[in-house]
Amino acid sequence: GDSVTQMEGPVTLSEEAFLTINCTYTATGYPSLFWYVQYPGEGLQLLLKATKADDKGSNKGFEATYRKETTSFHLEKGSVQVSDSAVYFCALTNAGGTSYGKLTFGQGTILTVHP
Amino acid sequence: DTEVTQTPKHLVMGMTNKKSLKCEQHMGHRAMYWYKQKAKKPPELMFVYSYEKLSINESVPSRFSPECPNSSLLNLHLHALQPEDSALYLCASSLGRAFQETQYFGPGTRLLVL
Numbered sequence: 001g002d003s004v005t006q007m008e009g010p011v012t013l014s015e016e017a018f019l020t021i022n023c024t025y026t027a028t029g030y031p032s033l034f035w036y037v038q039y040p041g042e043g044l045q046l047l048l049k050a051t052k053a054d055d056k057g058s059n060k061g062f063e064a065t066y067r068k069e070t071t072s073f074h075l076e077k078g079s080v081q082v083s084d085s086a087v088y089f090c091a092l093t094n095a096g097g098t099s100y101g102k103l104t105f106g107q108g109t110i111l112t113v114h115p
Numbered sequence: 116d117t118e119v120t121q122t123p124k125h126l127v128m129g130m131t132n133k134k135s136l137k138c139e140q141h142m143g144h145r146a147m148y149w150y151k152q153k154a155k156k157p158p159e160l161m162f163v164y165s166y167e168k169l170s171i172n173e174s175v176p177s178r179f180s181p182e183c184p185n186s187s188l189l190n191l192h193l194h195a196l197q198p199e200d201s202a203l204y205l206c207a208s209s210l211g212r213a214f215q216e217t218q219y220f221g222p223g224t225r226l227l228v229l
Contacts, residue, residue: 036220044205044220102171
């Protein structure tokens with residue numbers, strides 16, 4: 001079945017540092033890829049998405065490129081802020097299923113940014 | 116507007132109580148979802164409704180009973196829960212037209228079962 005693997009955390013950075021959170025996936029067909037962010041005590045927010053190979057999703061300074069050849073969707077940000085401290089989930093949906101709703105998540109990466 | 120609302124925000128219940136969680140969206144979405152999330156874990160899918168019909172039940176115990184009265188509203192009825200059911204319950208919705216569409220999540224209901 002489909003699976004998503006994220007780099008192990010937690011990740012601790014200083015403000016203005018460069019961020020990379022690695023995400024690789026296993027899926028048949030042509031999945032759509034997502035990054036969700038969960039701030040402390042809140043639900044999940046869609047951060048960015050990409051629906052086909054070589055698409056780049058971007059939002060709030062975060063970027064990720066859908067790389068089919070390496071089955072990856074790494075999240076990057078050039079300069080993190082304290083307010084970026086949260087849990088980041090990589091996820092996919094796949095048309096290979098029999099009905100809607102099978103969002104497959106990675107295990108999540110906890111990011112802490114210090115001033 | 117991509118807002119999904121959930122009430123209540125917090126809920127404490129005993130093992131003999133009956134309670135309900137409510138989820139609402141006004142985006143015209145026709146697919147709605149319930150997820151359960153334990154601390155430091157990704158969400159786990161429980162149920163999917165498509166056009167007000169239950170399309171996926173991920174082998175959830177019968178003490179959880181979903182209901183979709185109309186296209187904007189999704190309920191989760193709780194009865195005789197166990198302490199291990201304590202978790203964050205998240206509702207999500209999507210357009211309901213394709214397998215790979217984006218799901219939008221609500222803020223969740225944090226449930227504590229005593």
